[in-house]
Amino acid sequence: MSEAPKPAETKTDKTPLLDVNGEPMHWLVRPTTIKLLWLGGIALLAFVTWLGTTVHPHVKFGIEGTLGFYSWYGFATCVAMVIFAKLLGVGLSKKDTYYDK
Known part of the structure; x- marks a missing residue:
């Protein structure tokens, strides 16, 4: 005689998501x-x-x-500021060996 299928076990205690250090994740960085x-x-x-x-x-x-x-104006302005910051960073950056001279 075959056994009846067992109902799926449900966990009542939820284990918290852990970060790389093994500590519980802050609620703002949880995927959900x-x-x-x-x-x-978006809504x-x-x-x-x-x-x-x-x-x-x-x-x-x-x-x-x-x-x-x-x-769309706010989005376009934000994109323009990011592009400007990237270009400014390229223009102001120094080589890794700048302080070794």
């Missing part, structure tokens, strides 16, 4: 928290962009009235 923060940020961005379609903008420049202007 990071995923929830990404989803929340907030979508909500704010939708909200921009419901409010009449008082624009001073023509481009300011486009759909999601503040969303």
